[in-house]
Amino acid sequence: MHNISVYASVHNKNGTQIDSIKSNIIPILMPGEVKPFSARPDYAVLKDANYFSCAGFDPNAPPNTLDLGNGKFLTYGLESVAKISNFSYDKSTDSISFIADHYNPLGGIVTFRIPQLNNNQNITIYLDNLGLKDQQITKNGKTIVTNIFIPPNEHTVRISGILNRS
Template identity: 50%
Template sequence: MPALALMATMLLLFSSPLFALLPAQALPPEQQRQQQQDGGQLEIKNSDYTFVDSDGMLNIVGVVNNKGTVPLSVTMGLDVQGKTLQEQLYGRVIYPGKGAPFKFQVPQGTEVSGRPYVLEAREVRQPFYDTLVLNYTNMAVGEERVLSGTVRNDGPFAMHNITVYASVHSEDMTNLDSVRSNTIPVLAPGEEAGFVAAPDPAVKANVYYYSCAGIDPDAPISTLPTGDGKFIAYDLTTVAKVSGLRYDNSTDSISFGIKHYNPAGGPAVLKFAQLAKNQTVAVMLDGSAYESAKVAMDGRTVQVDLFIPPGDHEVQVQGVRTIPEFPLAYLGLAAAFAAAVALARQKKTSKKQGSV
């Protein structure tokens, strides 16, 4: 048995992209290959194992790991007979510290030049949301040697068209295949559903365990329930891990935990609808007023720009729909101001009565 904790049940948190991919400048393939060889942000693990399936297709598999500090959308290339085949990773976005498998299927007898490589890598400026919980045992199960488990939605919005992917291994740790599960059409908040991913029959007899499991859902609608049957549309853009995203009706706030992928910290931008001309928005970081946050309004949209320091933090943006729950300092000032106004009115009234 390989020196791995194969019998442990793995409880992993994954997320889904909420916004469109924002492309960055892509490196030429030769530079990307050199970047990988030099220990750059992408690590390619091409398998030395290939197999021919029942359709006569040569299957070539591997895994790509993100060793950098930004989420990436990766397209793989494979040169065959004067042309380049292209395949997406089984995970449309790979976040720092994560990886995803790939597979090329080439007609048998086709001349293959070299090995799969990164054809294009684009930065994805979107957060990693801990909304889907993947629970599985990575040992192959049953006569069909499948990967099975459950997915639970702990987020505030429904997720659609969810698939689970994984890399398939033999007992001697050889990467045999790359698999996707059945599609879960919809998973509402709090719901849980089962999944099964099966290897190709040509390699089934040698399948022992699975690794690099991940979740690839469609992008959900970016809204938060308010608890009164209504929803708040929002847009959160950042290259960070985000957890516990929610709307709190008692404080009229959007709150979330956040850790930026850049070790030095980095920006985050939250947008939501402006509902009043004199709408007051307060930003809190770790329970204190965050004075360096910038709030701008254009009559239609409220935009909150803030810098996320290194490490784990809690952000709360108050005044999303009505008057915010102010910090104690603001409440003290408001109370003092109200008392001063009342005293001035009382003196004015006394003077009028004395002159009558």
């Protein structure tokens, strides 16, 4: 892997997040290799920093699948430095819903991918039950990719048109 950065939240003794940090770049990391890195909170909160929580990933993890019932599954991709909860598919609205809380205090992107079932498949993104303007959706004939900006704090995301039933 090349040009790796570690992102972490900085917490005070009460568990409140007081900063988000990014490590120095690790230029190359070979399989099984361990390398040191450093990341420091902002000087203004340094004295209150008690612990860090990091977001990690496994490049060898199997694809994500969502059980749709009746022996059917949906393969999907979801990438973000965010807490994702209540992830589910609703057949009646042909939509996937989840709650997202980005770890960056300024908000950030959640990237979501699903297989493109046909050229006419259209998906719509809702944030807190409001349709998003300037939706960032791309299709390449095989995959639909969305980049959804999540503002600070917790928000409900709904993506409709998942199985092309909307």
